[in-house]
Structures are given as C-alpha cells and as structure tokens.
Amino acid sequence: xxxxxxxxxxxxxxxxxxxxxxxxxxxxxxxxxxxxxxxxxxxxxxxxxxxxxxxxxxxxxxxxxxxxxxxxxxxxxxxxxxxxxxxxxxxxxxxxxxxxxxxxxxxxxxxxxxxxxxxxxxxxxxxxxxxxxxxxxxxxxxxxxxxxxxxxxxxxxxxxxxxxxxxxxxxxxxxxxxxxxxxxxxxxxxxxxxxxxxxxxxxxxxxxxxxxxxxxxxxxxxxxxxxxxxxxxxxxxxxxxxxxxxxxxxxxxxxxxxxxxxxxxxxxxxxxxxxxxxxxxxxxxxxxxxxxxxxxxxxxxxxxxxxxxxxxxxxxxxxxxxxxxxxxxxxxxxxxxxxxxxxxxxxxxxxxxxxxxxxxxxxxxxxxxxxxxxxxxxxxxxxxxxxxxxxxxxxxxxxxxxxxxxxxxxxxxxxxxxxxxxxxxxxxxxxxxxxxxxxxxxxxxxxxxxxxxxxxxxxxxxxxxxxxxxxxxxxxxxxxxxxxxxxxx
Numbered sequence: 500x501x502x503x504x505x506x507x508x509x510x511x512x513x514x515x516x517x518x519x520x521x522x523x524x525x526x527x528x529x530x531x532x533x534x535x536x537x538x539x540x541x542x543x544x545x546x547x548x549x550x551x552x553x554x555x556x557x558x559x560x561x562x563x564x565x566x567x568x569x570x571x572x573x574x575x576x577x578x579x580x581x582x583x584x585x586x587x588x589x590x591x592x593x594x595x596x597x598x599x600x601x602x603x604x605x606x607x608x609x610x611x612x613x614x615x616x617x618x619x620x621x622x623x624x625x626x627x628x629x630x631x632x633x634x635x636x637x638x639x640x641x642x643x644x645x646x647x648x649x650x651x652x653x654x655x656x657x658x659x660x661x662x663x664x665x666x667x668x669x670x671x672x673x674x675x676x677x678x679x680x681x682x683x684x685x686x687x688x689x690x691x692x693x694x695x696x697x698x699x700x701x702x703x704x705x706x707x708x709x710x711x712x713x714x715x716x717x718x719x720x721x722x723x724x725x726x727x728x729x730x731x732x733x734x735x736x737x738x739x740x741x742x743x744x745x746x747x748x749x750x751x752x753x754x755x756x757x758x759x760x761x762x763x764x765x766x767x768x769x770x771x772x773x774x775x776x777x778x779x780x781x782x783x784x785x786x787x788x789x790x791x792x793x794x795x796x797x798x799x800x801x802x803x804x805x806x807x808x809x810x811x812x813x814x815x816x817x818x819x820x821x822x823x824x825x826x827x828x829x830x831x832x833x834x835x836x837x838x839x840x841x842x843x844x845x846x847x848x849x850x851x852x853x854x855x856x857x858x859x860x861x862x863x864x865x866x867x868x869x870x871x872x873x874x875x876x877x878x879x880x881x882x883x884x885x886x887x888x889x890x891x892x893x894x895x896x897x898x899x900x901x902x903x904x905x906x907x908x909x910x911x912x913x914x915x916x917x918x919x920x921x922x923x924x925x926x927x928x929x930x931x932x933x934x935x936x937x938x939x940x941x942x943x944x945x946x947x948x949x950x951x952x953x954x955x956x957x958x959x960x961x962x963x964x965x966x967x968x969x970x971x972x973x974x975x976x977x978x979x980x981x982x983x984x985x986x987x988x
Contacts (some may be wrong), residue, residue, distance in 0.1 A: 554597070554600075592624065599618040658713050681905035740771070750766075774798055795820065799817065835885075842889075846862050869885075890908050913934075922955060968981055
C-alpha cells in the first residue's frame with residue numbers, strides 16, 4: 500500500500516526545512532518496495548532541494564572550515580540517492596559543483612587537481628548531454644579556468660578553449676530573453692555575459708607574464724560580441740557597467756594582497772564608457788529607470804571631486820531617470836527619496852563652490868517631488884521622515900540653520916513620522932532634538948530625547964543613544980544623553 504502523497508509531501512518538506520537527511524532516508528526506505536513512481540519522485544525532489552540548500556550554505560561559508568570538506572562529500576552522497584530514485588535525472592552540474600568545492604577545500608595540490616579534473620569531466624558530460632544549452636558552455640569555461648589556475652597551466656590551447664566556450668555561450672543572448680530588465684528571464688540569461696567579464700578580469704590575477712595579453716584578448720573579443728548584443732538590447736550596457744563596478748569593488752578590497760591597484764582606475768573608466776551610452780536612453784521600465792538613476796549617481800560619486808561639470812552632469816542624468824520613474828509610478832516611495840538625494844548631492848556641489856543661490860534653487864525643487872507621491876500614498880512614515888531630513892539639510896546648506904520657517908517645516912514632517920512610526924523608530928526624534936538645539940532650546944531637546952527613550956521602550960526596544968552622543972550636534976547635551984543611557988528603561 501503506497502504512502503499517502505499529502506502525508507509524504509508534508510513529512511518530506513519538514514525534513515528538508517530541518518536539514519534532516521536521515522528522515523528522508525527513512526521515508527525513502529518505506530516507499531522502496533510499496534511506493535508509487537510519484538512517491539519516489541517526491542523523495543528525489545526532497546533530496547535535490549536539500550542538496551541545493553546545503554550547497555548554498557557551503558558557498559556562503561556557513562559551515563566551520565574543518566567541517567566543509569565532509570559536508571561537500573555528503574552532498575555527493577545525496578546526489579547518488581537522487582540518481583538511484585531517478586536514473587534519468589541530469590546531475591552533471593551538481594556533481595561538478597561539489598567536486599569544485601572539494602578542490603577548493605583540499606590543501607594538497609594533487610588533491611586539488613584530482614577533484615577539479617572530476618569537475619571538468621562532469622561539466623563536459625553535461626555539455627555532451629545538452630549541446631544546445633548556453634548554461635553548460637559558460638559553466639565549462641569557468642571550471643576550465645579554475646583548473647588552469649590550480650594546475651598553473653597557461654597554455655595557449657587552454658585559453659583558446661575557454662574563449663571559444665564563452666563566445667559560443669554569448670550567441671544565445673537574444674532580445675526576447677532580455678526584454679524586461681529586472682525579470683527572472685533577464686537575470687538568468689545574462690549569466691554568461693557577466694561570467695565572460697569576470698574571467699576576462701580574473702586573468703589579471705594570474706601569476707604569469709602574458710596575463711595582460713590574454714586579458715586584452717578576452718576583453719576585446721567580449722566587447723565585439725557585447726556591443727552587437729547591446730545594439731538590440733541597450734539595457735545590457737547597464738549590466739556591463741554594473742558587473743565591472745562590482746568586480747572593481749571586489750578587487751579593491753584585496754588590493755594590498757593581490758597587487759591589483761593599478762587596474763582599478765582602468766576598470767572604472769571602462770565601466771563609465773558603457774554607462775554613458777545610456778545617458779539619453781528612454782524606457783517605460785521602472786526597474787531599468789531605477790537602475791540607471793542609481794548607476795549615474797554612483798558614477799558621479801567616483802568622478803574626480805574637482806570636476807564639477809562632469810559630476811553635476813551625471814547627477815543631472817540620475818535625477819532625470821528617477822523623475823521619469825516617479826511619473827510612471829507615482830505611488831512608489833523610492834523615486835522621490837532617490838531623486839531628492841540626488842538634489843542634495845547637486846546642492847552639495849554648489850555649496851562647495853560657495854554658490855548659495857544655486858544651493859537654495861536646487862533644494863527648492865525637492866518639495867514638489869515629495870508632494871507628487873504624497874498625493875497617491877498619503878502621509879506615510881517613510882515619506883515624512885525622508886522629507887524632514889531633506890528640509891533639515893536644506894536649512895543647513897542653504898541658510899546655515901538661520902531659516903526658522905524651514906526648521907519648523909522639517910519639525911512638522913518629523914512629528915508626523917513619529918505618529919506614523921508608532922514608537923519603533925528613533926530617527927525623527929533625533930532630528931527633532933537637533934532642531935531644538937539649533938533653536939537654542941536645550942530643555943526641549945532633552946524632553947524629546949527622553950520621549951524617544953520612552954517610546955522605543957514601550958515598543959520593546961532597549962534603545963541607547965550610543966555613538967550619537969559623540970556627534971558635534973549633541974556636544975552640549977552629551978553628558979545628559981550618557982546619563983539616560985545608563986538608566987534602566
């Protein structure tokens with residue numbers, strides 16, 4: 500008599516959530532003789548899902564270093580159980596991933612080579628099984644690149660095979676698969692695009708004298724293919740920018756260790772070149788508009804601090820994209836917040852040049868941006884709090900805190916945020932306290948800080964001012980704040 504499907508399914512789900520492989524083993528044993536094909540499929544799926552979860556935890560280093568090797572070997576056991584239940588299951592990539600992890604975990608070079616060779620073998624089998632897939636091509640290229648690094652075999656033949664595989668995988672990028680920027684289809688299909696870029700720059704880490712030559716070769720081949728794809732799917736320029744910037748940030752973290760410093764400026768220059776293709780791009784895709792706004796704001800940030808024209812120009816593009824997004828979706832709180840953050844960035848540039856008139860003119864544009872979304876969303880905590888912060892900065896940079904009307908407007912926004920926040924957020928209280936000090940009202944400031952403590956205590960938070968006490972703004976009440984922190988809520 501077969502196990503009841505619903506009962507089996509719920510039991511398997513519980514086992515997976517609890518990482519209870521022994522529990523799945525027990526259920527697999529029960530259905531071995533009496534279970535249906537559907538039952539066996541459910542058990543196989545449970546094993547597969549557990550393997551995915553454990554693999555992800557390994558990749559994210561959630562296991563102790565001394566346990567990782569054993570866990571990776573355990574994953575291969577799980578895959579064997581899946582294959583036994585479903586002989587037709589294609590598990591080449593899963594096995595390859597496990598072997599690659601084992602190659603990483605072993606310290607002895609012969610073991611590293613042994614397991615990476617096994618990974619290559621499985622990746623090749625996957626390519627033979629599904630030759631039309633683009634995923635297995637770029638994955639095999641990645642596995643071969645890792646093998647090359649382990650074996651330190653910098654032969655032209657190895658580089659050429661990797662380059663050919665990446666070239667083949669890029670052919671599968673079609674406009675139809677990339678139509679919606681933030682869709683699942685888009686992110687899935689740009690993997691070979693991003694992988695090609697990563698390996699092209701990864702070559703620069705290799706300890707051999709022709710690395711610059713091969714880096715240039717890969718990057719030039721990628722660029723020809725990518726520009727062709729970008730002509731039909733311009734949003735790929737944004738992905739191009741984003742991937743190089745992510746890699747630059749990664750390598751910058753390891754500059755001292757890897758000697759990569761000299762390449763960082765060139766990487767950012769290359770990334771900027773791609774993004775600038777999109778400065779006048781028009782789209783109704785709010786996800787893409789958001790991405791473009793964020794990218795141009797980031798470009799302004801990394802631009803030379805003395806290059807006012809370029810920085811202000813890039814911020815202008817960022818503002819344009821955020822406002823276009825707000826026009827399409829005025830109910831989204833993100834667009835007014837991001838747009839007014841850009842206005843603050845622009846105002847800061849004018850402030851550095853001592854141009855108070857333009858500081859005030861720039862900030863003045865922000866009020867209407869918040870009001871547009873407020874018409875649709877109403878008075879929310881997020882909008883009130885961000886609007887209050889914006890007005891506070893306006894009062895600071897525009898009037899050196901000598902415009903009482905602006906400070907009062909900011910106070911109203913923070914008071915509204917306190918009501919909407921229901922005692923869960925400290926930020927509006929902190930700003931109100933700062934405003935009280937700006938008005939030379941120390942006693943009012945201390946009352947607000949006490950109210951902050953009491954409100955957050957009622958919501959279950961043992962809030963402490965901590966480092967806020969050290970801020971210049973709170974210098975004259977620092978002792979009182981420390982005393983409040985020492986008191987039991």
